[in-house]
Amino acid sequence: MEPSQTVEDKSQPSVATVTRRIQRLSLHLIPLPPLQCSPQLDMLTCAKANKQEVDVASLSSYMRGKHREIQEKIFDFFNSRPDLQTPTEISMKEHRELCLRQLLGLVREGKIKPFRYVVEDPAKYFAISEAVGSIDISLGIKFGVQYSLWGGSVLNLGTKKHRDKYFDGIDNLDYLGCFAMTELHHGSNVQGLQTVATFDPITDEFIIDTPNDGAIKWWIGNAAVHGKFATVFARLVLPTHDSKGVSDMGVHAFIVPIRDLKTHQPLPGIEINDCGHKIGLNGVDNGALRFRSVRIPRDNLLNRFGDVTRDGKYTSSLPTINKRFAATLGELVGGRVGLAHSSVGILKIAVTIAVRYSLLRQQFGPPKQPEVSILDYQSQQHKLMPMLASTYAFHFATQYLVEKYSEMKKTHDEQLVGDVHALSAGLKSYVTSFTAKSLSTCREACGGHGYAAVNRFGTLRNDHDIFQTFEGDNTVLLQQVAADLLKQYKDKFQGGALSVTWNYLRESMNTYLSQPNPVTARWESEDHLRDPKFQLDAFRYRTSRLLQSVAARLQKHTKTLGSFGAWNRCLNHLLTLAESHIESVILAKFIEAVQNCPDASSQAALKLLCDLYALDRIWKDIGTYRNVDYVAPNKAKAINKLTQYLSFQVRNIAGEFIDAFDLPPYILRAPIAMQSEAYSQYTQLVGF
Structure with a gap:
């Protein structure tokens, strides 16, 4: 303690703090004396004076x-x-x-x-x-x-x-089709599917059967009304002459016609029912399919990874059921890539509507002065500006995912296949969960007008909600990311090479896990906090510590609980690890996008958003950094203060940021998202 310091009761706010809070609250209740300016208005005026120029x-x-x-x-x-x-x-x-x-x-x-x-x-x-x-x-x-x-x-x-x-x-829509994987009793556990495809060597056909109600194909898009074909995932069974009688070759995909091409009636042996009204996406006709001894030609087996000869012998370039299954699912990863990419598109629409309305709507303000935009309120900025920064971050991250996926489709590189599988699982899970929460936040930020169906938040929220479940439940997908990280961690210590997405762990496991530098932990200058190296190091340090600690916990619990029990005991830890890793990837790609931007004004604007994204994420998990002394108390306060200031700065050019999404009014279709005359359009819609 310095000689000049005195001991004070830290459990109670100081008199000055209490006085300041009362003064701020009174601004909403008591008129200010003549000629006195609102501190909030002064701050806003100062912030707007420093507004960055953006070439939209x-x-x-x-x-x-x-x-x-x-x-x-x-x-x-x-x-x-x-x-x-x-x-x-x-x-x-x-x-x-x-x-x-x-x-x-x-x-x-x-x-x-x-x-x-x-x-x-x-x-x-x-x-x-x-x-x-x-x-x-x-x-x-x-x-x-x-x-x-x-x-x-x-x-x-x-x-x-x-x-x-x-x-x-398929191209011209004559062959409208379905993707019949999910069953009533099995969704995420695809290897547990029960539908059976038994080969009949006498007729050279497969017989597709639904053995019990749990195996009914469920939630199949296009099935209830419009579909004519289905890719049906079923266990391929071959008759044998040994004591077992049959040989199960694992899950394969088969083309099964489900309706007559001329009459559109269900074909013999195929029962189709409607899954009915859903929370959202009611433009998609989800149905349920039951197969009763449906015969299809042997050629209808999609045989890239496994085939059956005319005499009933199974052939494959892949030696085991697990390898064939992994290869099959690896080729279907495009669905996850598409959902992550589309989820960002939906987030752009919601953020645009909410920010436009927040710029337009005026509410309260200093006495005898014009009302101020609700985006001038710190609480509204806190809701929407980090969300806007995250939208940009996700845009660049999913753009990178699409690039890696495209490269994978061209090269079929085995390491890249695994890399894209884990990255798509992580981004699909993280982005869709964030978007789902943000849609509700955007609705709340727009008050009563956000509740009007015409302003779209309800439809967007309900239609998007299922993104968290199909193409892989988000909790299951995060576990896949965590499992891959642990495999990389193990391989690293066995001399293996790290794949592209995880290569930062090579350095982080060697350096980041050392004791935090007590000097760096106290640095709080704006230049330091806005340094991409500090931001990325902080994200990666957190991931590295989580990875090391969960690996040690799993090893400990496996001895008494077994591998499944240990995994379940550490499950929340594993999910946090996966999310931390994905955030590290997102930030890295955002930093790269900023550095690669050719236009100076755009680069400066993106840097502002990138800093806000990084510091907001660090602040939201500040307890983790404080617990390990990675960030000292004074630095934590500086991070919070700078995050709020960056939100003010982003607010000043929020209109330009959402204009850069370039979404026409007829695509937004929300009256409160209009840049002018929103209320006149709104009143016309209700009949005035």
Whole structure:
């Protein structure tokens, strides 16, 4: 203690603190004396005086990239067709039929042919998918079921004979299809599927059977009304002459016609029922499928990773069921990539609506002065500005994911396949969970007007909610990320090489886990806190400590609980580890995007957002950093103070940031998101 310091009771706020709080509260209740200015207004005036200049066109061009033209073509098509725009109120039956007409119109009249891009140019395919989902999320999902899931399974799991037979029909929508993987009793545990495909060597056919009610295919998009084919995942069973009688070769995919191409009636042995009204996505006709001795030709086995000869012998280039299963799921990872990418698109829409309204809406203010924008309030900035920064961060992270996925599709590099699998699992989980929470926050930030259906938050929230579950439940996917991290950790100490996404661990495990530097822990200058090296080191230090500690805990508990029991005992720790790692990847990609931005004003603006994203995340987990003395108390306070100041700065150019998303008014379709005359449009909608 310094000689000049005195001992004080830290458990009670000081008199000065109490006085300051009373003064701030009184601003809302008591008129200020004449000629006295509000401290808040002074702060806002000062902040606005330091407003950065942003070249919106340059920033938008950097964001939208080379596929901007195809997205605008899609936007323009739907703008020219009012009959294909989804109304605020619509029944499930009408929505399903509208969704089909939207898809048919886009492909046949709008001349958008996305199927060839699924393999040839995935980045362009995902850009199309994002734009389609902006029109109506139900349309985006129906689009994805047709081309990414049903079509993608044919391209990725089949061979040339399948592509030759089905490509054109899938492309032009003559062959509307389903992706029948999930069952009533099994979703995430795909290896536990019970549907059976038994080979009959006499007729050279597979017989598809649903052995019990738990094996009914459930939640199958396109099945209830429109689908004509289904990729059915089932256990491939071969009859044998040994004592077992059968040989289970594991889960494989089969093309199964489910409706007559002319009459559209269900084919013999196929029972189709409607899953009914859902919380959201009611433009997608989810159905349930039961198979009763349905016979299909042997050629309908999608045989890229395993085949059956005419005499009933199984052949595969992969030696085990587990390897074949991993290869099959690895080829289907595009669904997760697409969901992560589309979720960011939905977040952009919600943030744009909320920020535009917050700039437009005025509420309270200093006495006898104009009311101030609600975005001038610190509480509103706290809700929306870090969210805006996160939206940009996710944009660049999912852009990187698409690039790695595209590279994987071209090279089929085994290490890259594993890398993309874990990265897509992590980003899909993290981004969709964040977006789901943010949609509710955006609604709340817009008050009563956010509750009006016409302003879209309810529809966006309900339609997006299932993103957290399909293509892999988020909690399950995070466990896959954690498992991969632990494998990398183990391999590192056995001399193995780290894959691309995790290579920072090589340095972090050697250096970050040393005792925190007591000097660095106290640095609190703005230059230091805004240094990308400090930010990234902090993220990676946290991940490294979590990885090391959970590895030690698992080793300890395995001795008494076994591997499954130990995993379950450490599950929350493992989920935190996975999220921490994904945040590290997101920040790294954001920093790279800032550094690579060619326009100076755009780069400075992105740097502001990047700093806000990084420091806000550090502050939200400040307890972790404090517990290990990575951040001293004074530094923690400086981080919080700077985060608030950066939110003020971002608020000043928030309009420019959302303008850079370049979402036309007819895509936003929310009256409160209009840049002018929002209220007049709003009143017209209700009949005034």
